[in-house]
Amino acid sequence: MSKAYRTVEARPNAQTLVKPGELVDLVEVTPLTLADRRIYNQLLENAWDAIEKPVTHVIAKSDLRGSHNSNDRVGASVERLMASIVKVSVMRDGEPAIERVQLLGGNVETTRRDGLLEYEIPQRLRRIIKDSTVFARLQREVMFALSSKYALTLYEMVQKRGNLRWRSSEKFSLEEIRGVLGVPKGKLTSWSNLKLRAIDPAVEEVSALSDFIVEVAPVKTGRRVTHVELRWWRKDAGGEAKAERELQFASVGRKERTRPRPEWLETKGAALRSETYETAKLRHPGYDIYFVEGQWRAWAAGKPAARDPDKAFLAFFKTYAENNPI
Secondary structure (H helix, E strand, C coil): CCCCCCHHHCCCCCCEEEEEHHHCCCEECCCCCHHHHHHHHHHHHHHHHHCCCCCCEEEECHHHHCCCCCCHHHHHHHHHHHHCEEEEEEEECCEEEEEEEECCCCEEECCCCCCEEEECCCHHHHHHHHHCCCEEEEEHHHHHHCCCHHHHHHHHHHHHHCCCCCCCEEEEEHHHHHHHHCCCCCCCCCHHHHHHHHHHHHHHHHHHHCCEEEEEEEEEECCEEEEEEEEEEECCHHHHHHHHHHHHCCCCCHHHHHCCCCCHHHHCCCCCCHHHHHHHHHHCCCCCHHHHHHHHHHHHCCCCCCCCHHHHHHHHHHHHHHHCCC
16 A cells, blocks of 8 residues: 655645645634735745744745845735635545634744844644645745635635546535635625636636636525535646746736637627726726627617617616616
């Protein structure tokens, strides 16, 4: 019987870093931001060679700042990580268990702008990492390109599962998926809002920028959506090359470049200007502009063509939003 491959034996490289699977599917008791999650991944990577040992790790604050010139954001993230308690699914004595741990231990931050951060990984978390045998390998470019914490978390979930040979889907209850994505309590409580504001944008980004096509499908019990099924497929060579090219572009306009276009856009009526979509998004945040466009085109079918389709669409959108508030 072959010995299980330990996560700590995996090596980061210039393009990728390693994250234990237990820290991918954790549930935040204290919500974190996108910047917090990115910084935490960097702290794990920096500590990796001795991450299971009771030692102090050191990293330059400039490595954590990203494109920001100030260290204030780094300090705020470190404090949230210190205060963050998470629930991690583990096995203890052959039985599944929930372990509650802190993500980051004590630390010292030198006040110089080019100073250092000294930090520790808590003892219980070190034990979880030491025992881990499943991990996600994250591409640095993708991690920094994703624009929301929901997209980054979904990306990590897929990277953890993507290389499983006999599995390409997994089911979660709505409570479980909210917990893993880090949706704050009391927010996005309905399936429609969760889908519109968290899941759909995350699926679009991860499918556009990673090596996988991702889908999150609702599963109903009776008439209610009670679960979702996460599905993933590895892209072919052409799809991977397209994702690689997209990573080289600025994020401005990425949604319009990468979002799948419904078939009716190619066959029904004049195309709208890209500025019209931007105007619609600014005036009516939270709405699926392509869905509303489909409603408009269906309503306009058989009627005389509008003199100015862009103005006609925006006028229809205004009425639609008034009659269908989010």
